[in-house]
Amino acid sequence: xxxxxxxxxVSDPLxxxxxxxxxxxxxxxxxxxxxxMNDDGIYECLNIHSSSYNxxxxxxxxxxxxxxxxxxxxxxxxxxxxxxxRYWGRLYKSDASVEIPTVGDTVSLGLRVQNSxxxxxxxxxVLMAFVLSCENGLVVPRHFSSYKMRHTANNVFNIPExxxxxMEGMNELEGLVPKIETLHYRxxxxxxxxxxxxxTNLPKREWGFITESLGNATSAxxxxxxxxxxxxxxxxxxxxxxxxxxxxxxxxxxxxxxxIA
Numbered sequence: 001x002x003x004x005x006x007x008x009x010v011s012d013p014l015x016x017x018x019x020x021x022x023x024x025x026x027x028x029x030x031x032x033x034x035x036x037m038n039d040d041g042i043y044e045c046l047n048i049h050s051s052s053y054n055x056x057x058x059x060x061x062x063x064x065x066x067x068x069x070x071x072x073x074x075x076x077x078x079x080x081x082x083x084x085x086r087y088w089g090r091l092y093k094s095d096a097s098v099e100i101p102t103v104g105d106t107v108s109l110g111l112r113v114q115n116s117x118x119x120x121x122x123x124x125x126v127l128m129a130f131v132l133s134c135e136n137g138l139v140v141p142r143h144f145s146s147y148k149m150r151h152t153a154n155n156v157f158n159i160p161e162x163x164x165x166x167m168e169g170m171n172e173l174e175g176l177v178p179k180i181e182t183l184h185y186r187x188x189x190x191x192x193x194x195x196x197x198x199x200t201n202l203p204k205r206e207w208g209f210i211t212e213s214l215g216n217a218t219s220a221x222x223x224x225x226x227x228x229x230x231x232x233x234x235x236x237x238x239x240x241x242x243x244x245x246x247x248x249x250x251x252x253x254x255x256x257x258x259x260i261a
Contacts, residue, residue: 008046009039013058013083017117022048034117036085046086047118056123056149058088061115064149065090068125068162074109079130079137086118087238091137093130098174102181103221106132109173111166112139112241120238124148125162127169129176136228139241140248143179144172179256183221186259192220196227200250202243206230220259224251 020033020043030051035043069076074094082089090113097108110128114121127144130137147165150158186192197207213226224247231244 008036008044008085010036010085011039011083013081013088014062016059017046017055017057018043019055020045036117049119053119055117056115058115061088061113061123061149062090064123064157064159065113065125067159068166069111071159071163072166074166076111079110079135082237082241084237087114087116087120089114089238089241091128096170096173097132098177100177100180103184107138107173107176107180108132109166109169110137111169122148125165127166127172129173131225131228134225134229135232136225137232137244138176138228138248138252139244140176140252141245142249142253143176144169176252179252180221182256182259183224183251184219186220186255188214188217188219188223193223196223196250196255199254200246202227202247209234220251220255 016037018035020035022029022031022033032049032051032053032055034046034049034053034055036046038044069092072094074096076092076094079091079093081091092111092113094109094111097106099106107129110130112126112128113124114126115123125147126139126141127146128137128139129144145165145168147162149162193211210226210230213230214223217223217226227247228244231240231247235241235243
């Protein structure tokens, strides 16, 4: 087996996975191979890990997530799946929300459940927000908690602890309100647009679409809405999530601090 990163055709993130032995020059070694069933029903190797690697199948991650969401005091709707063949993220939006009269909108608590077979992340819950008027996702790691699912060697998870982490997200959601209001009162100028383009790492190709959609935008909040709309609805893969995190942190942290300094 090799560590090749070739693409494997697996359209279903819940496709069966298994641990397989690894041989080097005909001899078994301590490393673990991770194999997934491709769309033709054949197992192929995804990655090779150390002997301490603990495989969490996406099917198990889904089962545990369903149990956590059922145990919470909220109703949840699945919004989107992101599946690269090695990384899986599923986004949910809850019915728990906070009104922001200043901007005439509502934000609701969201959640990204993620898992990977390449070691890029652990099975974890990442809290976020959704702007209801346009279904924009606000991913703000600096202002929301993330929770790595703790488990035993037998993959027994602490469901109550995870539910408590989600419930704390409502306090974090309310903490966004004054930050959003601060962005609302910061005028959108050519200088601000240039600053955001310069200080974030969005691909240059995206700025044409963003500026064309600004329309009657008058504030930093309007600009953030246009950017997050573009990223929420037109970006793909894990890189799209990373761009959303960059924008969320930049506007609700860096720009807010500049505005109130």
